[in-house]
Amino acid sequence: MRQTHTLVVLVEDQPGVLNRVVSLMRRRHFNIDSITVGHSEQPGLSRMTIIVSGEDAEVEQAGKQLYKLLEVVKVTDVPAADAITRELVIVKVAAKGATRAEVIQIAEIYSARILDATPTTLMIQATGSEDHIDSFLTMMRVFGIREMARSGKIAMSRGTVQTKQGRIDRIGDGSYAVAD
Numbered sequence: 001m002r003q004t005h006t007l008v009v010l011v012e013d014q015p016g017v018l019n020r021v022v023s024l025m026r027r028r029h030f031n032i033d034s035i036t037v038g039h040s041e042q043p044g045l046s047r048m049t050i051i052v053s054g055e056d057a058e059v060e061q062a063g064k065q066l067y068k069l070l071e072v073v074k075v076t077d078v079p080a081a082d083a084i085t086r087e088l089v090i091v092k093v094a095a096k097g098a099t100r101a102e103v104i105q106i107a108e109i110y111s112a113r114i115l116d117a118t119p120t121t122l123m124i125q126a127t128g129s130e131d132h133i134d135s136f137l138t139m140m141r142v143f144g145i146r147e148m149a150r151s152g153k154i155a156m157s158r159g160t161v162q163t164k165q166g167r168i169d170r171i172g173d174g175s176y177a178v179a180d
Helices: 017-027 056-066 097-109 130-141
Strands: 002-012 032-039 045-055 072-078 083-094 113-117 121-128 145-150 154-157 168-170 176-178
Touching (some): 002 017, 002 056, 002 154, 017 032, 017 045, 017 056, 072 154, 083 130, 097 130, 121 130, 130 145
Antiparallel strands (some): 002 045, 002 072, 032 045, 083 121, 083 145, 083 154
16 A cells, blocks of 8 residues: 655765665655755764655665665654654745734744744744644735745654564664564
């Protein structure tokens, strides 16, 4: 069954790693819905969160292929039920006179922050689930979005998650194993 998968990939922080990971996914005919990369809690390692749609077996195979890249340290397919996902959006909205107060009030409803203000615009930052961000942007479109930057999803597993079917982990000798 085709479904959305969240792959969390720990990689060595080296030039060209992102290109190699994306090229591998392209060769496997995956359309990447979202990809975010940033430093991890471990110095020298970056954390990639890749959102893809595909059959479970195809995604599992892609995870195994990722391990063939020397810079890949760990690949985890995080089950949707165990994942906490968030997005970030920064949006510049037209806000003159009477509408300014209304824009600020809606931003407060969505727990968004005002980052900058000019006489004609407000720059607002919002974080939350994909649905929360979509709803916020729907409300802001009424006032006129001048500019927008939206991150992809980032994800983490809730608490301590037991090893689940489909989780792909590297074993000490460099080989990989798929949990049952």
